[in-house]
Amino acid sequence: MTEEYNASKELRELEIYNTIELEDLAKDYMPKGGFDYLAGASGEEFTRKRNVEAFKSKGILPRVLADVEFPETNTKIFEHDLKVPFVMAPIAAHGLAHDSKEAGTAKGISEFGGTIMSISAYSGATFAEIEEGLNGNPRWFQIYMSKDDQLNKNILDEAKADGATAIILTADATVSGNRDRDNKNQFVYPFGMPIVSRYLTGSGKNMSLNNIYAQSKQKIEPKDVTFIKEYSGLPVFVKGVQTPEDATIAIGAGADGIWVSNHGGRQLDEAPASFEVLEEIAEAVAGQVPIVFDSGVRRGEHIFKALAAGADIVALGRPVLFGLALGGWKGVKSVLEYFESDLKRVMQLAGTQTIEDIKNSRLKDLSDWN
């Protein structure tokens, strides 16, 4: 895989029937190694598949006399007024999907407006390149901690200088999951990671995920949360929380938000679906801090269910990247627009005028859903 990586340069709006199908479509637009890296997950991908399927374990109960018209999807997190209850999840190496890299995603987000870009520490674009697309829109910065706190400080300084309004500490990925597809493909990143490259042995280019993760800090603990919060002065999310225990510990250490995620099933396989653990975490968090939820969201119904089960905001991952692969920033915008309109339809049909109404909805347990 050291040969040239030819990512698509396609630029076009997408007609989207559903985001499930985007994966198959994107497969034809992406080199195999890149596609498998993005679409694949760990082990036999039980958790990845269950992330999507487990939404079916709860049914939405439509309320049909609820006097709803023009449902309002706007909400707020920290100082940001959002037009939709979803943001971009942090994902590494957008350049695998499209030649425009993270700048393409950022432009799609800024053209859509009213939401937040999460910039991954493993971005293939620089802050400056991303800003060209993001154009002043809000951003959060996701950090993989280094073993060296000085480097962490440097990187936090840069992110803050770039305008990040929150830091996302990824805590569930201290080593790489057991990714069969990548291992079989002998996948290495075909380009560097300029944000962190100074802190790596090697630029990131031609390095495997195992190699890169090995250079980050394994021993993530509560005081890391405190450190980031105090040093940066920014709100901190702990990302990868899958238990009420960790949510409580994180909040105790100063976390300003809990990010429920299993990394899209890419880390520990045979773990529960992210949606399956959300409700008990939300009960533990009990409104102390906002909850962001990701892993498996493919439909407006999924956003609705996540909010009804306790999330405040949903983060979108693979579908946006597939949109990027298929149409560049225009494809990204199409995907975001799809989610917005799909959510509005679901809200109308479910009889919920506002995001708050969704949160107050009752879901029905469905037995034998799988």
Added chain:
Amino acid sequence: MTEEYNASKELRELEIYNTIELEDLAKDYMPKGGFDYLAGASGEEFTRKRNVEAFKSKGILPRVLADVEFPETNTKIFEHDLKVPFVMAPIAAHGLAHDSKEAGTAKGISEFGGTIMSISAYSGATFAEIEEGLNGNPRWFQIYMSKDDQLNKNILDEAKADGATAIILTADATVSGNRDRDNKNQFVYPFGMPIVSRYLTGSGKNMSLNNIYAQSKQKIEPKDVTFIKEYSGLPVFVKGVQTPEDATIAIGAGADGIWVSNHGGRQLDEAPASFEVLEEIAEAVAGQVPIVFDSGVRRGEHIFKALAAGADIVALGRPVLFGLALGGWKGVKSVLEYFESDLKRVMQLAGTQTIEDIKNSRLKDLSDWN
């Protein structure tokens, strides 16, 4: 899809082994766009499929020493004595299935006798054309409310003049579900909707369902029930109820009947099967008003289970339309006869002499039914 739509003119009795197979048979008799519109549903059609499958979550417990012979399927709703506990569900655009449109369905019903036609506001035939087939048999009128109450009054006047003995307020379809098949087919109705066409911009012809629904009223609320009831002086069903809460609210607003339905899975996907929510709604209704049940009924066993779980009457949809596609009014009559004889066989085998006996039956929870 603006070319001529060639619906079948076939007229014949059907030999029916089961109504599940009618769908595949009808596929060959209907233009693809029309078939997909009728057979399809929203999202990944989870709810559509579950509507049929979820009947398996409960088993009928046959009583074998119950002294039954010639089971009696007759029942009563409002002023109507029915020979069977099922009626025709309101469905738009029967002309997609057969050249005779709603008049064909109506004739099948009148030839069968002892049941009720539900006329959809989105009928492709006029009241007068339908009456040619219906021939004085009882009918209910299903309304999609307009934003303009005067138009609602006009349409109610017409339905009443046509002899409707009840109004069915469809409350679960204030916008269209996310129908992939229709979207991919770029489906538009190939003919107009004469009953509502005065109230549409456009006749209905060459319009999409999204377009048509957009012109109806989104803000359905309890006082709409009261309005219809008071203005028409007719009993009102609220159709699309899927929660005990809505059933209670509807009754509080004056509803004379609760119509449990999820629109055949055509509106909100990842909602429970209609059969799954029936029992808890019946408990809330507690006999105050009759319950009509639809969505997923394909067998005599399903009618039995719906009645045992709390319904008073079952409404049939797609299977009747597939019968229409395959054999015109004769096909419709064959389907109705099939359900009647299938129900009688089930009643005999289950040891239930009357509809009341069915209602007093116990069903057994079956785990891992799916």
Added chain:
Amino acid sequence: MTEEYNASKELRELEIYNTIELEDLAKDYMPKGGFDYLAGASGEEFTRKRNVEAFKSKGILPRVLADVEFPETNTKIFEHDLKVPFVMAPIAAHGLAHDSKEAGTAKGISEFGGTIMSISAYSGATFAEIEEGLNGNPRWFQIYMSKDDQLNKNILDEAKADGATAIILTADATVSGNRDRDNKNQFVYPFGMPIVSRYLTGSGKNMSLNNIYAQSKQKIEPKDVTFIKEYSGLPVFVKGVQTPEDATIAIGAGADGIWVSNHGGRQLDEAPASFEVLEEIAEAVAGQVPIVFDSGVRRGEHIFKALAAGADIVALGRPVLFGLALGGWKGVKSVLEYFESDLKRVMQLAGTQTIEDIKNSRLKDLSDWN
């Protein structure tokens, strides 16, 4: 199907790996109409399939320090000492499987020895022909009641004269199930039913099951049990019991045994598996009378589980008939021997020395078994 029916005359011992595979093997030995009649069931055959599959809902818990050797399968029912806890279930028209008809099955049973033949009223062989094979071995007679009690008396007289030691009243088949395969094949019996032919309009030959059942009595009730018991002076089983309620009523009417069965899934589809209802029936019966169990038994494990869940005796149906089709009486004997040795192996491995030990075994609920 009025042409000649060519049943096999093959006579050979079978090497049996498992009885599931016998069905596919028999398919090649039987005319399609006969095979589908025997293998098929009602509706979509949900209950037929579940009869076999539902055994997996409970796991056998092997006891490994139980000091077992040469497990003893002998048991007793009424006056009969049996070498195995299984008997032949009553099945109509063995001639569909083999040219030797019921006489072939009977000979297989008598050569195996130590068990009981159930003779169906719809046998294709006469009592005299069956006795040629049965050779004095014990037999029970299964009756479908006629509407005319005098005829019932005549037939009971004949069965008693033939030496029946119990009467099995089939109560779950007052009309035929909805058998798609037979309907599609336009299946009619290719030969007469000499035992009941005097009481039919027509000999049974070229008649459908619907036709034949229609001539029997539909109104089965508790006093029929009393009548048979008193008139015949023989113990009476009520066959087709699927509820504790019916078991209690039957015993109240004098039944000497409860036969839990759903007719192999041939009557009411979407009913529970026979195994699923056994335990609660056994609790209601509480040892007052013996319980015979059938429907779905294919393995020694199934016999074990049925006994552990409350049955006293298991009845075998289709596998024996497939054995008949494949090898005549020798095939029947092979099937019976297979079940005996398979049960002994299971008993050894489960740590149960006697049938009583099996009855005292605990089964483990297995979730998501299906």
Added chain:
Amino acid sequence: MTEEYNASKELRELEIYNTIELEDLAKDYMPKGGFDYLAGASGEEFTRKRNVEAFKSKGILPRVLADVEFPETNTKIFEHDLKVPFVMAPIAAHGLAHDSKEAGTAKGISEFGGTIMSISAYSGATFAEIEEGLNGNPRWFQIYMSKDDQLNKNILDEAKADGATAIILTADATVSGNRDRDNKNQFVYPFGMPIVSRYLTGSGKNMSLNNIYAQSKQKIEPKDVTFIKEYSGLPVFVKGVQTPEDATIAIGAGADGIWVSNHGGRQLDEAPASFEVLEEIAEAVAGQVPIVFDSGVRRGEHIFKALAAGADIVALGRPVLFGLALGGWKGVKSVLEYFESDLKRVMQLAGTQTIEDIKNSRLKDLSDWN
């Protein structure tokens, strides 16, 4: 199958993505009879398949702020310090997989180091041959008891002389399971069993498993445990325990360890998965003696879950033999290394520094996992 058996002599390290795939790969390296014997199981192999699948009934809950780095897999059983919490399960006839027989497996184990070889009484190699590979590494001896206690004494003497530090009494295999594959292949062992051959009529060569088991003792009971313990002076495991009752009885008879196993699904089919019975057994054992667990372990996640559910040590079976087939002792070592590194990754991702941490982990019930 009396012709020459050509087992592979391949010697190579394996690149292992997961051990599930080793089975298919090994299929091409092994004669069909040998492969089916090893890979196959009893009945329809429900229990074999469920052994692996049932691990999905519980999800690992990753703890992400647990301050973990370089997870420590070392543990202790009896006097042995192990570097990993897994040992080799006793398996007969390694020569089916590889020409080096048990000596190959033993060498793989000794090269890996820090674990224990279990030597099966049905080994195809002699103690001396195995020692050539094992090279002084620790070993346990697995015994199938003979009906003759003197022979049992002789064999225990030999095992003790060979250096066994514990005796594993296999109690769940007093006769062979109903193994369709072997029966269809008319499988017989292609070589002798030198350890027990003096006690068999025949050397083991060209004998079926049924034949060999028939010569062993069926009546295993608590006093056999006591006998082995007292005669050998070694700790005794009872292997094949699947109930709390047997665990309690075994401990009462002096067992020094409980070995939870269903023999890889090879004995009684339609039994629960081994993992399904572990937790209730562990509760009954309550730490009185160590628990070894086998049947179905294919991933680091499985080892983790077994330990979290109450096991102290896991035993590996088929994957190691497939490794032997594919690469001789080097393949064995590769498999062991894979499990070690996979477990370490799982521990890191799950936030568990030590084996004790795993044992204190909470698993989450996953409904509809299958």
